[in-house]
Amino acid sequence: MFVDTSKEVRDPDVSAIAALDEPTRRRLYDHVVRQSSPVSRDEAAAAFGLARKTAAFHLDRLAEESLLDVVYERRSGRSGPGAGRPAKLYRRSTKQVAVSLPDRRYELAGRLLAQAVEESDVSGEPVRQVLHRKAEELGAQLGEQNRTDVFDLLERYGFEPRHEDNSIVLANCPFHVLAREHTQTVCGMNLHLLRGVLSGLDETELEARLAPGPGRCCVRLQPAT
Structure with missing residues (x-):
């Protein structure tokens, strides 16, 4: 579980926290975790007047860093043929992220x-x-x-x-x-x-x-x- 200090190693917790340094991404993260139910890309974009593509980019980056979890749900309440594709939704990740310098356990x-x-x-x-x-x-x-x-x-x-x-x-x-x-x-x-x-x-x-x-x-x- 330890790494050679002569090699550059990606610390996932450090990377996750660094991802939140981008202002729009941080606002989207704060918005999602304050909601009682998962948030769609359209809802996140509308909350801040963003283009859907921009909101999707930042939400997916947060998911890649394990800061948000992705779930799929049909918002129409219907199922079966004609119900449409499930929406991609985002919610707070169950992962705990912490960084301490020097390292503490x-x-x-x-x-x-x-x-x-x-x-x-x-x-x-x-x-x-x-x-x-x-x-x-x-x-x-x-x-x-x-x-x-x-x-x-x-x-x-x-x-x-x-x-x-x-x-x-x-x-x-x-x-x-x-x-x-x-x-x-x-x-x-x-x-x-x-x-x-x-x-x-x-x-x-x-x-x-x-x-x-x-x-x-x-x-x-x-x-x-």
């Missing part, structure tokens, strides 16, 4: 913490112990699902890895604010997450260790002992 942390609390409540196992196990399981899944170089995987998830001697230093913590305020809990979670990643990738030459320092993630990947 608070949703991932929140999901792990919520799972740990819920399972602990049922099983009686200490929350922190459950959290570490859940984090390691998730890390292993990420590694298994994205068979690639560990450096590339870390880059894709926003850790900003850098080679330092024989180790990999992580210049960015995707859980920065949480780690600053709840250091022991979040750094422990992060450590086990990255141990799981190494396991999922069958990476035996590196191990994840806590090595906090100013301006970097609390975890460091160093040669296995």
Whole structure:
């Protein structure tokens, strides 16, 4: 799931947000998402006094960026022969778009913490112990699902890895604010997450260790002992 930084990579969320920088397109997007039912090209064009072709162009661009979903419905209420072709309609996409610089992954942390609390409540196992196990399981899944170089995987998830001697230093913590305020809990979670990643990738030459320092993630990947 990570990418080689030597190559130009299209981030779909960045591209989606960039698409909204065009004023007419942004107005059309805002109009569609405020409606209680899907909007046709003709309705969108009429709302802003645009040519139908212009409205269609911008609506389709928003759909290409997954900001709007396309549905087809017959507005006449009739069906069968003679009912005409279904109209192409647009509505808000179910996709959530977010961009953070530097990269942050608070949703991932929140999901792990919520799972740990819920399972602990049922099983009686200490929350922190459950959290570490859940984090390691998730890390292993990420590694298994994205068979690639560990450096590339870390880059894709926003850790900003850098080679330092024989180790990999992580210049960015995707859980920065949480780690600053709840250091022991979040750094422990992060450590086990990255141990799981190494396991999922069958990476035996590196191990994840806590090595906090100013301006970097609390975890460091160093040669296995």
